[in-house]
Amino acid sequence: MFRPLLIATMLALPAVAVAQSAPVADAAESGSPPQRVRAVTLNAGEKCPQSTGNEIVVCSTLEQPYRIPKQFRDSGPIPAKNQAWGNRAATMDQVGRVAGGLPDTCSPVGSGGQSGCALATNRAWAAERRAQQDANASVP
Incomplete structure (x- = not known):
């Protein structure tokens, strides 16, 4: 049963060897x-x-x-499952701070939550301004 397959393989081996020894670039030949x-x-x-x-x-x-095509660059936020554990831990820490109403978190819960509202507003404004500048820079 396997004999015809073995014979066909043995006959095909010289053809494969000749195809592999086809001429290639000089640098590839020299190794x-x-x-x-x-x-x-x-x-x-x-x-x-x-x-x-x-x-x-x-x-x-x-x-x-850049060598990376434009459609593959700046595709938006990276999903949590594809981020490093350090980034995920920092995100969980920030979520816990806001939920607990710790200082500089702009949370309605807790004793120090209100102190971060101005900081959060300033960060949002700066991010919006950067986005507008990037949009204006990309338009010819």
């Missing part, structure tokens, strides 16, 4: 790493220069200087 990695920032209308020999050329444009 040596590239000697130089060059990062180039392009202006509008320029094209990326070709790499030569043992050189790698990485191109970026002024509009998108």
Whole structure:
């Protein structure tokens, strides 16, 4: 039962070996790493220069200087399950402070909760202003 499969495998092995020994780039054949990695920032209308020999050329444009595509950047707040435990612990600590009405929390419960209302208002105003500046900066 396995004999025909074994024979077919033995006949296919030389074809696979020939396909793997197809010619590749000079650096890959020598097995040596590239000697130089060059990062180039392009202006509008320029094209990326070709790499030569043992050189790698990485191109970026002024509009998108990052390698991560824009649709994958700044996707909003990170879900709690994907955050580090330190961030989760800090969030739980802050929630507990607000629930307990501790000072600087702007909570209606507790003796010192009212002292943080001005601080919370200022932080909200600053965040709103930063968001407006970012929106104005992204509009051409």
